[in-house]
Amino acid sequence: MEAKVTRRKFLQISGATFAGAAIVATSNRVVENAFSLSGRKKGIVKVPSYCSLCFWKCGLIGYVKDGKLWKLEGNPLDPLSKGRLCPRGSGGVGQHYDPDRLKAPLVRISSRGDEKWKVTTWDEALNYSAKKLMEIKDKYGPQSIALFSHGPGGVFLKHTLKAFGVKNITAPSFAQCRGPREVAFELTYGEIVGSPERTDIKNSKCFALIGSHLGENMHNTQVQEFAEAIERGANIIVVDPRFSIAASKAKYYLPIKPGTDTALLLAWINILIEEELYDKEFVNNYTHGFEQLKEYIKPFTAEWAFVETGIEPDLIKETIRELARYKPSSFVHPGRRVNWYGNDVQRIRAIAIVNALLGNWNRRGGFFKPVKMDIPKYPYPPYPEANYEVVYNPNSRFPFAGEEEGLTQGVRSATITGEPYPIKAWVVYGTNLIQTLPNPSETLEAIKKLEFLLVIDVIPNEIAMWADVVLPEAIYLERFDELNISPFRVPFVGIRQPVVPPPHDQKDGWWIARELAVKLGLEQYYPWKHIEEYLKYRVEAAGLSYEQLKKDGVILGNEQPIYVEDGLKLEFPYTPTQKIELYSTQLAEKGFSPFPTYERPPEPPPGYFRLLFGRVPVHTFSMTQSNRILMDMVEENEVWVNSDVAVSLGLSNGEYVRLKNQDGKISNKVKVRVTQRIRPDCVYIYHGFGHTSKSLKRAYLKGASDSELITHYDLDPIMGGTGMNNNFVTFVKE
Ligand code: MGD
Numbered sequence: 001m002e003a004k005v006t007r008r009k010f011l012q013i014s015g016a017t018f019a020g021a022a023i024v025a026t027s028n029r030v031v032e033n034a035f036s037l038s039g040r041k042k043g044i045v046k047v048p049s050y051c052s053l054c055f056w057k058c059g060l061i062g063y064v065k066d067g068k069l070w071k072l073e074g075n076p077l078d079p080l081s082k083g084r085l086c087p088r089g090s091g092g093v094g095q096h097y098d099p100d101r102l103k104a105p106l107v108r109i110s111s112r113g114d115e116k117w118k119v120t121t122w123d124e125a126l127n128y129s130a131k132k133l134m135e136i137k138d139k140y141g142p143q144s145i146a147l148f149s150h151g152p153g154g155v156f157l158k159h160t161l162k163a164f165g166v167k168n169i170t171a172p173s174f175a176q177c178r179g180p181r182e183v184a185f186e187l188t189y190g191e192i193v194g195s196p197e198r199t200d201i202k203n204s205k206c207f208a209l210i211g212s213h214l215g216e217n218m219h220n221t222q223v224q225e226f227a228e229a230i231e232r233g234a235n236i237i238v239v240d241p242r243f244s245i246a247a248s249k250a251k252y253y254l255p256i257k258p259g260t261d262t263a264l265l266l267a268w269i270n271i272l273i274e275e276e277l278y279d280k281e282f283v284n285n286y287t288h289g290f291e292q293l294k295e296y297i298k299p300f301t302a303e304w305a306f307v308e309t310g311i312e313p314d315l316i317k318e319t320i321r322e323l324a325r326y327k328p329s330s331f332v333h334p335g336r337r338v339n340w341y342g343n344d345v346q347r348i349r350a351i352a353i354v355n356a357l358l359g360n361w362n363r364r365g366g367f368f369k370p371v372k373m374d375i376p377k378y379p380y381p382p383y384p385e386a387n388y389e390v391v392y393n394p395n396s397r398f399p400f401a402g403e404e405e406g407l408t409q410g411v412r413s414a415t416i417t418g419e420p421y422p423i424k425a426w427v428v429y430g431t432n433l434i435q436t437l438p439n440p441s442e443t444l445e446a447i448k449k450l451e452f453l454l455v456i457d458v459i460p461n462e463i464a465m466w467a468d469v470v471l472p473e474a475i476y477l478e479r480f481d482e483l484n485i486s487p488f489r490v491p492f493v494g495i496r497q498p499v500v501p502p503p504h505d506q507k508d509g510w511w512i513a514r515e516l517a518v519k520l521g522l523e524q525y526y527p528w529k530h531i532e533e534y535l536k537y538r539v540e541a542a543g544l545s546y547e548q549l550k551k552d553g554v555i556l557g558n559e560q561p562i563y564v565e566d567g568l569k570l571e572f573p574y575t576p577t578q579k580i581e582l583y584s585t586q587l588a589e590k591g592f593s594p595f596p597t598y599e600r601p602p603e604p605p606p607g608y609f610r611l612l613f614g615r616v617p618v619h620t621f622s623m624t625q626s627n628r629i630l631m632d633m634v635e636e637n638e639v640w641v642n643s644d645v646a647v648s649l650g651l652s653n654g655e656y657v658r659l660k661n662q663d664g665k666i667s668n669k670v671k672v673r674v675t676q677r678i679r680p681d682c683v684y685i686y687h688g689f690g691h692t693s694k695s696l697k698r699a700y701l702k703g704a705s706d707s708e709l710i711t712h713y714d715l716d717p718i719m720g721g722t723g724m725n726n727n728f729v730t731f732v733k734e
């Protein structure tokens, strides 16, 4: 019997402090930031900024005690953190003190992947990088250079490379994360869900989480609202093959067979329509294609869905009736990392349609309308014209691929094949492509074809091992960055500014991007010399005080209506029919089914189990396993195995095994966690562990990497996302 997880324990939003173990003395680096760090030697100084331990961007207050970083707390003025950080955010102190951090620019001196480096100066590293990029551009054109960039820090590097003529710019946040969700909602409503999500958990009376494990997936505001929802007795429905923490707080738990969620959603749509539980007025006024949907959905009964999902028909009916009872203050959460099976847009379209039938768009307790502070852009000169097709989506193979974030794996395959044209250089900012992209052997194959690989990171992660030049960035607590103007419940702007200086020869991302631009002959794209000139320009152009922003960390705008109940007009100007498209005219036009389709997922080979993976509350992707504070909390991942399966295979709790996948790939050793909290047909591990970079001394070979077992992936034909959940593993005893 497992210990009951209390709400208090699972939240743990507290201020972790760091006792300051092996703190390396501050170098004699000149702090270029205009933000003065002098006068901070004695006593406690508080500096507001915003977090980057994930991309929720919570406002924080950094405490500096006697000149040293002491602790981090939420900024009470900030609408995202509301004065509290999640455990990762509090533990961000450990990133500053991490002894494994990249400390100075490095140039490779032996074969790629050998981890042999020469420490060099910034001037030399940037001159060399600029020379290589110019040579490659001259020889193969700007289209042969690709930028992978993840997170707000990459803004300036993107600017430099766009000015250099580079158009092949991608981020894993689309094809490996939330792309299908944004495409599905845009097709249906003409608007994306966005980040932070516009789900109104705060006011909802009933909501369903489908594979969205809030509480383990620690997006701060959502988790705070989720905890409040539990406390005020909201009716929560959790659909997950694993009895997650969210499931333990739910009124209904549906232990669904993995990969069959669309069947459940189709049955829910069927019941809403057959039992006339949908919001008739809303559907009549605001949707397109209801009559066709009514015909289409007839075969998808609860009894049909039972065969696919393993969920009893009565439970299917009861849960959708519950959602309908509380409409419009109820919703089905659209999820976040939703690239599962390669038909994910269709699944999320089904979620969008259930919500439309509940009439909850821009309604209190459903989806609110996010509002954003109007901050003018900086007046840069226009970028040079880049008259070439992006490499990752030749002939628009994926008609709804993201234009902003592109297709990471598309750049990778073009690098391997040279089709539609060769890619010769990668610039990689803040993304550990070896762990992020499915099938790392393809990533390595691509890297071997490159003439130049430049990595900008804060720790010597796996991708840095393969780089020709590694540039060490100052961490988010040590630098300025772009403003945070995320759309949310109230318009706001947040600033990132250094709480402490970097301890070694690390530099701010904006500085690296600017210096590289200067060396590439692009100085005209940086009329400002220091980022504060840029920030000040934008903030003051919006009629706000830059000094106040620096002092408070955040400035709130005027409240605006975010619900129909507050006078917001319901409009859908961005879909072709100017209605919510239950029938997707755009999908039909491109030859796809205009209504969500269900495909039965492949079964595991005999003796194998479906490999599922997800987030652990105290880590973010593969980027936090070097942080000592967070590693003290969770040092390695475990593989969750159903108790009956464990008995039949003779596996015991805490025993180390290796996982072997359907293609014979064998993982690092990983501890078994025997539990009744998972279905017998799948196993589950936390993502981000199993590091193979020897320079990550604390994280090296701790736990298993899910990514290396994902040798198979299915591409979503609509937008090119990589469905990564069709891999199967068996156990190899140690
Ligand atoms: P990480 O793997 O954590 O995230 O994938 P990535 O964006 O690649 O790598 C982040 C890198 O950024 C690390 O090397 C870290 O050290 C570096 N970094 C951290 N802070 C800074 C900084 O301030 N400056 C710089 N320059 N570098 C920094 C995430 C992606 O992965 C996403 S969004 C999702 S949702 C997917 N999740 C996922 C999964 O759950 N499982 C599997 N198998 N694959 C996944 N891929 C996707």
Ligand code: SF4
Pocket (backbone or CB within 6 Å): 051, 052, 053, 054, 055, 056, 057, 058, 084, 085, 086, 087, 088, 089, 090, 218, 219, 220, 221
């Ligand atoms: Fe930082 Fe946590 Fe907020 Fe993410 S959710 S930005 S890690 S405090």
